[in-house]
Amino acid sequence: MTALIVAVSLLIGVSLGVLGGGGSILTVPILVYLAGQDTKEAIATSLFVVGVTSLAALVPHARAHRVRWRTGLLFGAFSMAGAYAGGRIAEYIPGTVLLIAFALMMLTTAFAMLRKPRDGAKKARPAHRDLPLKHIAVEGLVVGAVTGLVGSGGGFLVVPALAVLGGLPMGIAVGTSLLVIAMKSFAGLAGHLSGVTIDWGIALTVTVAAVIGSLIGARLAGRIPQDALRKAFGWFVVVMGVFVLAQQLDPGLWTHPATWAVLGAAASGAVAIRFRRRSGTKHPQPAPRVRRDTALK
16 A cells, blocks of 8 residues: 555656646545545645645756746745635534535636637736736635645646736746745645644655656656646646545435436536537638639630
């Protein structure tokens, strides 16, 4: 079992290095379902693992000039305040509720990442421009609060906030998110330590493996196209969100006819919207008219 935990921990690091997030999305299920920890202990431990791993992954991204330092430090500072508050509040919320909220947030974020940007939103912010302070403050506090509550380093929220809402290029959003994740993960951990005890043996084992994976992932990140990186991040979050949600909901819910009716309607609606968008972007060109006198010749 230890070997399996170490192997999957490598994926935590690779995910953080390549995508700038996904570490806690993997870490919490690993600690709960493989290491046998209870939800709140797993959440606190994941914050330590992801915080240390993010710092390790940040170094190669910084050397490649894929970190927006002012935006990252300000976003991280506001997120730390929200993360600490969220960590204190989490002590009074049942673990199952936290995991369900965690899964729903993942699916919402995945939708934002997979949705095709509109023509007016395709232009990324220039490399030398930082986000406005008011945007950084609001987004940082909200993302930080979610981090503290559900034990996520927040990359699955920070990257979309920087790329989709802030307009940063995806590669820079990934690198900058690692700085933010590290700052608020440690702040969230401080909030949890008042009511949770961490098994440092498991925490350090997972951390060492994740750090190795993060260095590998950071090297790969610069070689992946931006659109492919965005889609990979989105689908990765969808898979993990569905998995966590399926583990927490009552098994009888999945066999109920109403559940499948809702899922079928949602799938049909998604397909219809997709085809409608495709048909709307394809405007058939009218056939050229042949002049009568030319045709008679």
